[in-house]
Amino acid sequence: MIKRFVALVLLAAIGAMFLTLLAGYEPDTELNLTARYYADHTAEDIGAANIVTAIVVTYRGLDTLGEVTVLFLASTIVGLVLALGRKQEKNQRALLPAGELLTTGTRFLAPLIMLLGVYVFVNGHLTPGGGFQGGAIIASGALLLLLADPLKHFSHGLISTVESFAGIFYVVIGLLGLFLAGGFLDNRFLPTGALGALFSAGAIPLIYSLIGLKVGAELSSMLANLAETEEL
Amino acid sequence: MTYVAMATGFLLILIGFYGALTNRNLLRMIVAFTVADSGVNLVIVAIGYMHGRTAPILDSTVKASAAATRIIDPVPQALVLTAIVIGVGVTALMLAYAYKLYEKKQTLDIAKFTELKW
Numbered sequence: 546m547i548k549r550f551v552a553l554v555l556l557a558a559i560g561a562m563f564l565t566l567l568a569g570y571e572p573d574t575e576l577n578l579t580a581r582y583y584a585d586h587t588a589e590d591i592g593a594a595n596i597v598t599a600i601v602v603t604y605r606g607l608d609t610l611g612e613v614t615v616l617f618l619a620s621t622i623v624g625l626v627l628a629l630g631r632k633q634e635k636n637q638r639a640l641l642p643a644g645e646l647l648t649t650g651t652r653f654l655a656p657l658i659m660l661l662g663v664y665v666f667v668n669g670h671l672t673p674g675g676g677f678q679g680g681a682i683i684a685s686g687a688l689l690l691l692l693a694d695p696l697k698h699f700s701h702g703l704i705s706t707v708e709s710f711a712g713i714f715y716v717v718i719g720l721l722g723l724f725l726a727g728g729f730l731d732n733r734f735l736p737t738g739a740l741g742a743l744f745s746a747g748a749i750p751l752i753y754s755l756i757g758l759k760v761g762a763e764l765s766s767m768l769a770n771l772a773e774t775e776e777l
Numbered sequence: 778m779t780y781v782a783m784a785t786g787f788l789l790i791l792i793g794f795y796g797a798l799t800n801r802n803l804l805r806m807i808v809a810f811t812v813a814d815s816g817v818n819l820v821i822v823a824i825g826y827m828h829g830r831t832a833p834i835l836d837s838t839v840k841a842s843a844a845a846t847r848i849i850d851p852v853p854q855a856l857v858l859t860a861i862v863i864g865v866g867v868t869a870l871m872l873a874y875a876y877k878l879y880e881k882k883q884t885l886d887i888a889k890f891t892e893l894k895w
Contacts, residue, residue: 548799549799552795552798552799553795555794555798556791556794556795556798559790559791559794560787560791563787563790563791566787567780567783567784567787570779570780570783572779572826572827572828573827573850574827576827576845576848576850577850579852580850580851580852581845583851583852584833584844584845584848584851585844585845587835587841587844588835588841588844589841594834594835594836595833595834595835596833596834596835596844596848596851597833597834597851597854597855597858600851600852600855601855601858601859605855608859609859612859612862612863615863615866616862616863616865616866618866619865619866619867619869619870620866620869622870622873623869623870623872623873626870626873626874626877627873627876627877629877671834672834673832673834675858677858677861677862681865740835740841741835741836760862764865767869770873771869771872771873771876774876
């Protein structure tokens with residue numbers, strides 16, 4: 546009881562803080578300096594229609610490389626922690642088969658979901674979306690497969706191969722930018738093309754596709770690792 | 778509109794903290810943390826919103842030359858994109874550790890884990 550009271554007092558304090566922030570908040574009417582720079586220069590410098598993508602992949606590309614690394618570390622540690630002390634000899638108890646609807650629905654939907662994921666990351670420089678979103682959609686397809694057949698074993702070899710190659714090529718493209726264009730992860734060693742075309746924005750579609758594959762592989766391996774903990 | 782989104786975000790943060798502080802079940806605490814996480818993301822996106830403007834994507838209706846007066850701030854959106862991805866990683870890690878703790882003690886009740894208690 547006293548614990549709940551302390552928690553409520555703490556929350557009231559944080560809530561009061563938030564209220565002050567909310568009361569003193571005035572929405573900007575003009576873009577600030579950084580945002581204005583991005584808005585003015587993205588089209589001619591980067592050639593990407595989606596300014597958020599231009600920021601994530603090119604202007605702040607190094608941060609994204611770090612972010613992908615964090616996700617890679619997280620998925621590796623999940624695999625490591627869950628693999629420790631896992632019993633090798635599993636007594637495979639027969640599970641009730643997944644329902645007809647789920648099985649058939651999965652066969653129909655899983656390839657379409659994966660295709661949508663690929664579409665989202667290939668068009669990341671034109672439409673809302675990109676590598677991270679597309680990767681998450683691909684992983685949701687993997688989750689559907691796992692739901693329909695909990696005993697399904699994804700090939701961890703294949704997943705880690707896809708992931709490693711995507712990671713290596715990401716860094717290689719970054720280095721190409723360093724040698725052929727202005728700096729590390731500069732996208733302009735390929736032609737920037739016409740604004741809004743699929744093959745535009747230099748190396749951004751390439752980099753975002755690699756990020757999409759990498760994120761999809763990482764999230765799928767997390768899901769597969771968590772699914773394999775299921776005690777049967 | 779900005780205020781509604783921002784107030785919702787703050788409320789979600791508070792709900793998440795309340796859940797994390799009062800629940801004893803590890804899984805419920807993890808869910809509470811993800812709720813707070815969504816709240817933080819909502820607040821950051823709301824900061825970038827500007828009334829009467831559109832998404833930071835250039836096309837035939839938002840010309841590149843007029844972009845600075847037509848679009849909302851793209852920087853918070855890029856930030857939140859990063860935050861969401863990191864949030865997924867953190868949640869997966871928490872779940873993996875919760876599973877290991879359950880394997881060790883056969884319980885998810887945080888009060889039963891007394892090793893670090895003083």
